[in-house]
């Protein structure tokens with residue numbers, strides 16, 4: 404604290420991330436993966452989500468009483484309650500997203516359809532494609548895959564029903 408390297412907070416490294424990285428190297432490295440929470444740009448930092456000095460939430464999270472609470476403190480549109488809830492979305496966002504960054508778009512822990520198939524293996528409309536010839540073109544596996552159609556995957560209020568398609 405007598406010879407601080409940072410501009411604020413009297414830290415011994417130049418940035419907060421470097422301080423945390425001296426012990427939590429794995430979390431700090433994930434920030435460089437694809438996934439845009441503006442941490443890399445310096446507009447958010449570790450302490451935006453964590454209160455390092457202690458908190459009443461799990462994992463030293465600053466806001467709320469659960470992981471999902473902490474996420475929806477910013478992403479209020481995902482809070483619900485929805486008319487049609489998608490069960491895992493109520494449970495916690497980290498079933499599908501890695502808050503520190505992931506190798507997939509949208510910080511997803513796996514790329515759809517694999518992500519969805521972790522749970523939906525036997526549905527009336529198969530989560531696999533009908534025949535191997537469609538691997539390269541089927542909308543079920545291509546591009547946004549399942550969320551091309553199931554676009555309100557976090558929950559929906561549309562009277563059309565509980566399939567998260569609107």
Ligand code: HEC
Nearest residue numbers: 419420422423424425426427449450453455461462463464
């Ligand atoms: C000198 C090493 C060190 C530094 C620097 C450090 N931590 Fe930790 N941190 C630890 C240890 C040790 C634990 C406990 C790990 C365990 O229980 O497995 C921990 C645990 C945590 C946890 C998990 C708490 C829980 O309830 O499981 C979070 C979140 C965390 N640190 C965030 C941070 C952040 C953010 C920074 C930077 C501002 C930081 N830490 C800097 C050593 C450090």
Ligand code: HEC
Nearest residue numbers: 420423427430431434440442448449451452462470497502
């Ligand atoms: C967008 C919010 C957010 C930011 C920013 C963030 N974290 Fe976390 N962090 C979380 C959440 C949520 C968890 C709990 C994850 C879980 O339960 O799977 C967590 C968990 C952790 C843990 C505990 C992991 C464990 O397995 O117990 C550590 C350590 C940690 N974060 C360090 C950091 C460091 C270092 C940074 C900055 C580089 C950082 N976090 C930035 C949300 C965040």
Ligand code: HEC
Nearest residue numbers: 438439440441451452473474477496497500502508509510
């Ligand atoms: C302090 C506010 C804050 C918190 C807390 C927060 N986020 Fe974010 N998040 C943001 C901002 C800002 C963006 C960038 C939005 C944009 O670019 O439009 C973002 C973007 C995202 C994205 C989109 C990433 C992309 O590649 O487009 C996802 C997914 C996301 N957040 C998930 C989460 C999850 C899961 C949590 C809880 C672990 C969480 N966020 C907690 C502020 C936050």
Ligand code: HEC
Nearest residue numbers: 471474475478481491492495496498499509547550556557
């Ligand atoms: C069942 C898996 C799943 C769960 C659980 C989940 N998400 Fe997502 N999320 C996705 C998928 C898939 C996408 C990408 C959607 C797309 O490509 O349109 C996404 C996209 C996002 C985005 C970026 C695009 C947008 O719609 O704004 C944010 C932010 C986000 N999620 C936040 C959250 C938060 C906050 C939670 C917890 C309340 C959560 N997610 C829980 C699967 C999930």
Ligand code: HEC
Nearest residue numbers: 489490491498515518519521522549550553556565566567
């Ligand atoms: C962690 C497990 C899990 C993951 C991952 C998951 N879901 Fe679900 N999903 C559920 C559960 C549980 C239900 C509620 C099923 C019920 O009520 O019978 C559900 C319901 C649904 C429904 C409504 C159908 C119904 O019968 O209620 C659709 C559509 C759906 N999920 C699509 C998806 C898509 C698309 C993805 C990938 C982005 C996905 N899910 C990822 C667990 C999951």
Ligand code: HEC
Nearest residue numbers: 516519520523526527528530531542543548549551552566
């Ligand atoms: C071309 C659009 C489209 C794509 C792509 C799509 N779905 Fe669906 N899905 C639908 C529609 C429409 C329904 C409602 C069917 C009904 O009402 O009987 C549905 C129903 C469902 C249901 C609930 C009914 C059931 O069969 O149990 C689940 C679960 C589901 N989809 C998961 C998935 C998963 C996982 C993927 C990706 C592998 C996927 N869907 C890709 C359009 C799509």
